[in-house]
Amino acid sequence: MTTELRVLQPSEWNQWFSSLELAFGGSQEPAEQREQYRSVTEYERSIGIWDGDDVVATTGAFTFRLAVPGGALVPAAGVTMVSVASTHRRRGLLTSMMRRQLDDVRALGEPIAVLTASEPEIYGRFGYGAATRQMSLAIDTDRVRLSVPEGTDEVRLRYARKDEAVDACESVYARLVPGRPGTPAHGPGWERKSLIDPESSRAGGSALQCLLAERDGELVGYTNYHIKPDWDNAGPKGRIVVSDLAALDPAAYAALWRFLFAIDLTSTIEARNRPTDDAVLHLVSDVRRCDIRQRDSLHLRLVDVGAALEARTYRGPLDLVFEVEDAFCPWNAGRWRLTADAKGGASCKRTEDAADLALSVRELGTAYLGGESLGSLALAGRVRELRAGAVAEASSAFVSDVAPWLPRGF
Ligand SMILES: CC(=O)SCCNC(=O)CCNC(=O)[C@H](O)C(C)(C)COP(=O)(O)OP(=O)(O)OC[C@H]1O[C@@H](n2cnc3c(N)ncnc32)[C@H](O)[C@@H]1OP(=O)(O)O
Numbered sequence: 004m005t006t007e008l009r010v011l012q013p014s015e016w017n018q019w020f021s022s023l024e025l026a027f028g029g030s031q032e033p034a035e036q037r038e039q040y041r042s043v044t045e046y047e048r049s050i051g052i053w054d055g056d057d058v059v060a061t062t063g064a065f066t067f068r069l070a071v072p073g074g075a076l077v078p079a080a081g082v083t084m085v086s087v088a089s090t091h092r093r094r095g096l097l098t099s100m101m102r103r104q105l106d107d108v109r110a111l112g113e114p115i116a117v118l119t120a121s122e123p124e125i126y127g128r129f130g131y132g133a134a135t136r137q138m139s140l141a142i143d144t145d146r147v148r149l150s151v152p153e154g155t156d157e158v159r160l161r162y163a164r165k166d167e168a169v170d171a172c173e174s175v176y177a178r179l180v181p182g183r184p185g186t187p188a189h190g191p192g193w194e195r196k197s198l199i200d201p202e203s204s205r206a207g208g209s210a211l212q213c214l215l216a217e218r219d220g221e222l223v224g225y226t227n228y229h230i231k232p233d234w235d236n237a238g239p240k241g242r243i244v245v246s247d248l249a250a251l252d253p254a255a256y257a258a259l260w261r262f263l264f265a266i267d268l269t270s271t272i273e274a275r276n277r278p279t280d281d282a283v284l285h286l287v288s289d290v291r292r293c294d295i296r297q298r299d300s301l302h303l304r305l306v307d308v309g310a311a312l313e314a315r316t317y318r319g320p321l322d323l324v325f326e327v328e329d330a331f332c333p334w335n336a337g338r339w340r341l342t343a344d345a346k347g348g349a350s351c352k353r354t355e356d357a358a359d360l361a362l363s364v365r366e367l368g369t370a371y372l373g374g375e376s377l378g379s380l381a382l383a384g385r386v387r388e389l390r391a392g393a394v395a396e397a398s399s400a401f402v403s404d405v406a407p408w409l410p411r412g413f
Pocket residue numbers: 026027082083084085086087088091092093094095096097098099118119120121122124125128
């Protein structure tokens with residue numbers, strides 16, 4: 004088999020994207036979604052593999068800045084659109100694209116790369132670790148009550164047209180980015196994505212409904228949701244499917260949930276992607292009737308261990324030497340001394356000193372955003388303690404106060 008790996012040309016986008024769709028089963032993305040993907044494609048960062056005239060593999064990267072513990076926005080490659088044609092699988096094509104892509108990311112000086120995986124097993128071998136989780140809820144609103152904080156009544160709610168909602172949602176999102184590790188700050192073209200609402204994706208639900216929360220005329224939150232009506236002999240049992248909900252303060256947040264709880268003819272609120280520390284868990288009267296589930300979400304790779312570990316803050320002082328194993332990106336392998344001062348500012352430099360902990364770059368990626376504990380990875384045998392007490396020191400220093408979360412897929 005002779006294949007050619009090269010960068011995508013704009014004139015080839017349709018063929019390239021159709022090949023991706025085929026690798027995912029052959030269903031076509033709705034036109035509006037396809038157009039949005041085309042508009043955000045960064046051609047110089049998009050790769051294809053050709054076998055003759057056929058595109059047989061694809062991938063690309065978006066230029067993001069990712070929020071990390073402490074609030075810094077770190078340059079990050081948002082890896083996307085990974086596919087290999089069924090005719091060409093398990094011959095190393097993905098591996099060759101990952102090789103090229105990580106070399107490119109390094110050359111661009113981006114310390115981290117992130118992705119959401121179609122299957123969690125694929126990317127560990129390339130050094131990605133599952134760094135954030137998402138929580139899904141299905142709240143039985145016939146049985147569960149909501150308590151709201153003071154000030155909730157002062158929040159005004161109103162429906163918005165989609166074009167007005169686009170800017171409003173984006174402005175709230177942008178203000179929340181630094182406070183939530185795992186959230187990408189992205190450039191123009193992304194604001195429309197979460198409001199794209201093709202009929203084919205509604206599964207019998209309404210068009211997307213957009214609601215804004217305001218206080219004294221200032222925007223303080225929003226939610227976007229579909230309603231799926233349903234009836235049985237006993238009466239209505241519609242579902243509200245929340246696609247997005249965010250607010251700038253607790254009262255606005257509670258006001259949005261209270262609105263959803265009170266929508267007539269419905270008995271369930273379903274939210275598929277919420278942070279694991281979502282405040283709504285403390286507003287409801289009965290968490291057992293919320294059908295809480297969790298799964299992996301953002302997978303993260305440290306492309307430059309030193310720069311990535313220096314970019315975030317830590318809880319309290321720290322002085323530890325890590326022995327890092329990284330077979331796929333050997334420039335990271337070896338010993339690193341990570342020191343942090345009482346305010347959390349950090350330095351991470353090469354050292355020849357004896358190591359306190361040994362782990363692979365994948366485990367560092369898993370723990371990097373502070374949502375997964377190094378202590379728990381050590382209990383699984385995936386972090387080795389070489390000096391007594393080192394796991395506990397590292398584990399508590401890496402934890403983030405806020406659960407890392409990817410609010411919107413890419
Ligand atoms: C960020 C994103 O876009 S996620 C989307 C990923 N894409 C998809 O899921 C679409 C459908 N699947 C595919 O297109 C392909 O099967 C891919 C991209 C997942 C894998 O491509 P391939 O070219 O077959 O991978 P490649 O041959 O380089 O495999 C490398 C290794 O990964 C393993 N591997 C590949 N795919 C999988 C998988 N789905 N599950 C588990 N292991 C896998 C291979 O067995 C191989 O292991 P080895 O090194 O021990 O032999």
